[in-house]
Amino acid sequence: MGMFSRMTDIVQANINAMLDKAEDPEKVIRLIIQEMEETLVEIRSEAAKFLAEQKHLDRQLQRVNKEVTGWQEKAQLAIDKDKETLARAALAEKQRYAQQAESLQQQHDTISESLAQLQGDTGRLNEKLAEAKAKQKAMVTRQHSASVRLKVKAVEHSDKINHAMARFDQYEQRIDQLEAQVDAYEFTGSATQPHSLDAQFRALEENDAIERELNAMKKNKAA
Template identity: 60%
Template sequence: MGMFSRINDIVQANINAMLDKAEDPEKIIRLIIQEMEETLVEVRTDAARYIAQQKTLARHIDAAKKEVDGWQHKAQIAMNNDKESLAKAALMEKQKYVVKLTSLEEQEGHLADSIEKIQGDTARLNTKLAEAKAKQKTLVQRKNSAQTRLKVKQADHESKIDDAMTRFENYEQRIDHLEAQVDAYDLTKSSEATSLQAEFDAMQADETIERELAELKKSKVA
């Protein structure tokens, strides 16, 4: 792809449309910016080369003009001295430099057009690059904002879960307390029943002892 064609494609590209279609807009905008920056480096390199060529052409043109003027002057001197053949030879030599000068000036014109086009394209590329960087900044801000909002939502959700767990634990503690009261009541009731049974058992034991004691007394009397 030619440099100018490549620049035109970049400048004509619809950044918003490319980002809308992309699965990862942030990655795409980075690639777009990278492509533009690399193209700008190439454009500057070409511009430097063209300017160097322009300076070289300017020196060659200046030299060719001097040759044209020099051979014209020599032809005039020869004619002033009635040396027509020498004057003709000088004019023929002059004509060679006229042709060369015309060619050099045409090259200089084309080169000037190319430099002017590069300057215009460089300005357009810089504008497009600024647009892309602004778009990248917006994307980064939107991403950071979304991440912040997500963290807030997650923190709020986690807080609600923690509150729910706390309420559940409190509820469990209340149930534990109720169950402990029931167990304590059963324990107290059981202790009372055991104590009552012990009294009955003691009474029966006393009756048995008294009966046996009476039996012994009877045996002694006999």
């Protein structure tokens, strides 16, 4: 009966409370599942023994009840033949077999009750096992999710990432400087070209004025 007590403890156990108190919930839930599965194996073995014994008792009861009926018929036959002593002996045999039948029936009832209890507890144990496996699956999923998130956070706070981002900023600044130089050349080129043309035309005009003044001075001297 130790197995029944052990199984009752498992069925009545609060899995959540056990996990809350555990230092390593994953290990605890694995051990709980292992314990339940091992208990179920023992239950099947025990149930097989009970069923075999129940069939054996059925055969014995059938035989003993047949003897009870047979001795009852013999006692009746003896009475019909006015054989009271023989009838008394037949009834004594009937009583002996009836007592055997009562004892066998009590054993049969005990085994039937045990099988009924076993079946009920097995159903509850299977429910607990399903609950434990669901919790184990949820824990594995949560652990995987937490591990992935931890990796992401580690990457986000990695010095390599910060260094790479700083390098990107430097490259971007260098590109900005190059683009600024190109823009400056375009700006000064477009501004100096018209200015240079004006200067050339003014130089031509100044040269013409000088030539005219020089010619005038030559004419005055010749006169």
